[in-house]
Amino acid sequence: MATNQDIKNQLSSRANQSAQKQSPEQTIAAYLKRMGPEIEKALPSHMNADRMARIALTTMRTTPKLLECNVSSLLGAVMQAAQLGLEPGLIGHCYILPYGREAQFIIGYKGMIDLARRSGNIESIYAHTVYEADEFDYELGLHPKLHHKPATGRRGEMKYVYAVAHFKDGGYQFEVMDKEEIEKRRSRSKASKNGPWVTDYEEMAKKTVIRHMWKYLPISIEMQQQATQDEVVRKDITSDPVSVYNDAIEIDISSAESVRMEEEKQDSSAAENESLFDTQ
Incomplete structure (x- = not known):
């Protein structure tokens, strides 16, 4: 029993x-x-x-x-x-x-773009990668300018990444980073050994530049804080x-x-x- x-x-x-x-x-x-x-x-x-x-x-x-x-x-x-x-x-x-x-x-890169566009003050925002065979030049100061003409065919190794935001009031903002600076910021990330930094390096490099530019964009404090997420x-x-x-x-x-x-x-x-x- x-x-x-x-x-x-x-x-x-x-x-x-x-x-x-x-x-x-x-x-x-x-x-x-x-x-x-x-x-x-x-x-x-x-x-x-x-x-x-x-x-x-x-x-x-x-x-x-x-x-x-x-x-x-x-x-x-x-x-x-x-x-x-x-x-x-x-x-x-x-x-x-x-x-x-x-x-x-x-x-991700597309997520940062999406968040920026929601502000309502940005006409367009984008980022591009510059390779060693490209024609590229930029200048800061009182009259900043940026010129990029991508090469055709083999473009060589990545040299720079830049981001540009055009505002609805006619202004604009751009930021440029060389690959060395991208690598420094990647090394500080705990996700540098896996995930998108491995599978989508170029996209993450673009996001890094946009993230750096974030504080200069005409967006709300709430939207600014979202980038800290x-x-x-x-x-x-x-x-x-x-x-x-x-x-x-x-x-x-x-x-x-x-x-x-x-x-x-x-x-x-x-x-x-x-x-x-x-x-x-």
């Missing part, structure tokens, strides 16, 4: 087996569904929570190491993208990458983003949000087990 302890052990074993059957992807999908209303509130009108959840899951499938990250940081990265109205993935608006056991949010880890959806650009950070693997969720799950499971035991 089974004792009370035997019954408890059997119930506990069943609960563990049930939890083990759920894959990390299924766990994330469940959390994203639960977060749907909050994501919907953060998104601009042309986007919806279901689409953002699908894109986030696709990103995790293409970067499997994300599934090894702290769940709360993953949800925080998705919320970062939602709040900025940027879609992670191949379109290049933004990226979600594993940084140790934390998910890191990175704005680049290369950050958010330990849960309620915490402030922590920059991983330039400075190393100490990361606590379990956030308050994830601990709270786990405790609620354990309490619910314990209550269910006790209910089953009382019926024996």
Whole structure:
């Protein structure tokens, strides 16, 4: 005859087996569904929570190491993208990458362009790469000027990257960086060894110049602050983003949000087990 302890052990074993059957992807999908209303509130009108959840899951499938990250940081990265109205993935608006056991949010070149255009004060903004065979010259001072005529055929190695913004009032701003300066800034990034710096170097170089030019653009303080959302880890959806650009950070693997969720799950499971035991 089974004792009370035997019954408890059997119930506990069943609960563990049930939890083990759920894959990390299924766990994330469940959390994203639960977060749907909050994501919907953060998104601009042309986007919806279901689409953002699908894109986030696709990103995790293409970067499997994300599934090894702290769940709360993953949800925080998705919320970062939602709040900025940027879609992670191949379109290049933004990226979600594993940084140790934390998910890191990175704005892409196209994302920076999109954010700048939303200001309403910019007519056009773009960036280009200059190679050694190109015809290129620029001058600063009272009458700044920039001339670039790309070569045809083999253009050689990258030499410079520049960005230009034309304002609706007729003014303009441009910034130029040589490759050495680009490399210095890349080396300060914690994402320099993987992700878009490896797969889309030129796009990230362009974003670097636009990011440097950001403070000179005629955009609101709120829009200025959005650029600081680049290369950050958010330990849960309620915490402030922590920059991983330039400075190393100490990361606590379990956030308050994830601990709270786990405790609620354990309490619910314990209550269910006790209910089953009382019926024996």
